[in-house]
Amino acid sequence: MAKKRHEGEPLLDYAPDENNDIQYVLNVAPGLACNCHCPNPDCNEPLIAKHCPEHGKAPHFAHASGKSCKGAHMSLKHLMAQQIIASKKSVMAPGYLTIEPRRLEFVETSTEDKRWEGLRPDVVGETADGKIWAIEIFYTNKVNCIKAEKIRDLDITCLEIDITNQTRESMEEFLLNSSDPICRGWINNLNYDDIPNYNSIVEFRDDLINYPYFIWRGTEQRVERPVINPNHELWLLHHETGYLSPLCYWLTVLIDSSDGMVIKSQERIDSRSFNYYKKVLKHWEIG
Numbered sequence: 001m002a003k004k005r006h007e008g009e010p011l012l013d014y015a016p017d018e019n020n021d022i023q024y025v026l027n028v029a030p031g032l033a034c035n036c037h038c039p040n041p042d043c044n045e046p047l048i049a050k051h052c053p054e055h056g057k058a059p060h061f062a063h064a065s066g067k068s069c070k071g072a073h074m075s076l077k078h079l080m081a082q083q084i085i086a087s088k089k090s091v092m093a094p095g096y097l098t099i100e101p102r103r104l105e106f107v108e109t110s111t112e113d114k115r116w117e118g119l120r121p122d123v124v125g126e127t128a129d130g131k132i133w134a135i136e137i138f139y140t141n142k143v144n145c146i147k148a149e150k151i152r153d154l155d156i157t158c159l160e161i162d163i164t165n166q167t168r169e170s171m172e173e174f175l176l177n178s179s180d181p182i183c184r185g186w187i188n189n190l191n192y193d194d195i196p197n198y199n200s201i202v203e204f205r206d207d208l209i210n211y212p213y214f215i216w217r218g219t220e221q222r223v224e225r226p227v228i229n230p231n232h233e234l235w236l237l238h239h240e241t242g243y244l245s246p247l248c249y250w251l252t253v254l255i256d257s258s259d260g261m262v263i264k265s266q267e268r269i270d271s272r273s274f275n276y277y278k279k280v281l282k283h284w285e286i287g
Contacts, residue, residue, distance in 0.1 A: 010073050011060035014080075014168065015039060015047050022080060025049050025059045036061060039079050040071040074139045077171070078122070081137045081163050082111050084172050085123045091135060093159055094181045096192055097213050097220060101179030104133060116154055119147070131191045134158040148187050157191040159184060186220070199260045201234045221250075225277070227284035232256075233264065235284075237277050249274040 013025050015036040028034035034049035047061040063069055085091050089106040106125030113124040113134075121134035134156050136143050143151075143160055151158045162183040166174050174183075198204035205226060208214070212223040214236070225237040236252040249271060253264040269277070 013060050015061045039075040043069045082122050086111050092179050094184050136160045152188045157189050158187040201256050227281045
C-alpha cells in the first residue's frame with residue numbers, strides 16, 4: 001500500500017513540466033496528461049494533476065504511484081529561485097567590508113553548471129567585466145564545510161542565499177531586491193577588487209583602527225585585538241566571521257615583506273587562549 005503524503009508537507013500546486021517550466025496545476029491537462037514531474041531530483045517521478053480531488057482538498061499534483069516524497073515542496077522552491085536568477089540574469093548581493101550591497105547584473109547565466117569537477121553550483125553568472133559568480137541556494141541546510149573549502153580552494157567567488165522563509169509570491173522580490181545579510185552571505189569572494197590593497201602593516205594597522213576587518217582566503221574576518229609586538233609584527237586576535245563558519249578564534253601574525261603584507265602564521269585557538277592573549281598583549285594594543 002502506497003504511503004500518504006508526509007505529514008505537514010504542503011500540497012504541491014505547482015510542478016515543472018517536460019521543459020522544466022513551472023506550471024500551476026489548473027493550467028495543465030488533468031491526470032498524467034499534464035506531463036509534469038516531481039521537482040525533487042532524487043525522485044523525478046511523473047505526477048498526475050488532480051483538478052477535482054476528493055475530500056475537499058484543493059487542486060494539486062500527486063505522484064503517479066502514490067508514493068511519499070518529502071523533498072518535493074523544498075525542491076520546487078529551490079527550482080523557482082534558480083529559474084528567477086537565471087532568467088532575470090540578476091541577483092542582489094550583500095555588502096562586503098567597505099562595499100555596500102549591490103545588484104549583480106549578468107550577461108550570461110547557467111544552472112547546475114559543470115565547469116568545475118566535482119562541484120555544480122545552483123546558478124553561475126558572468127558579469128560584463130568577465131567575472132564569474134557562483135550562487136548556492138539553500139532551504140534549511142547551508143553548504144557544508146567540505147564543499148565550502150572546495151569552493152575556496154578553487155578560488156570561486158560564491159554567494160549563498162537562504163530561501164527557507166520565502167513563498168512563491170515573495171521569491172522574486174527577495175532575490176532581486178533584498179540585501180538582508182541574515183539571508184545571504186559570501187562563502188568566498190575574490191571578485192571585489194576594489195577592496196583596499198595594503199602595501200604595509202602600518203597602512204593596514206591604521207585602517208583597522210577605524211574599520212576592524214580584513215580578508216583571508218576570500219573570507220571576511222573581524223579583528224578583536226590588533227597589536228604590534230616588539231619585533232614589529234602585527235598580531236591579530238579575531239573571530240572568523242565568514243558567512244558559513246561558526247564562532248571561533250584565531251591568532252594571526254602578519255609581517256612586512258618585499259611582497260607587501262603577508263600572513264606569517266595563523267593558529268586557531270580556544271576561548272580560554274583568546275582571553276589569555278588579550279591580557280598578554282594588552283600593553284601593545286593600537287588605537
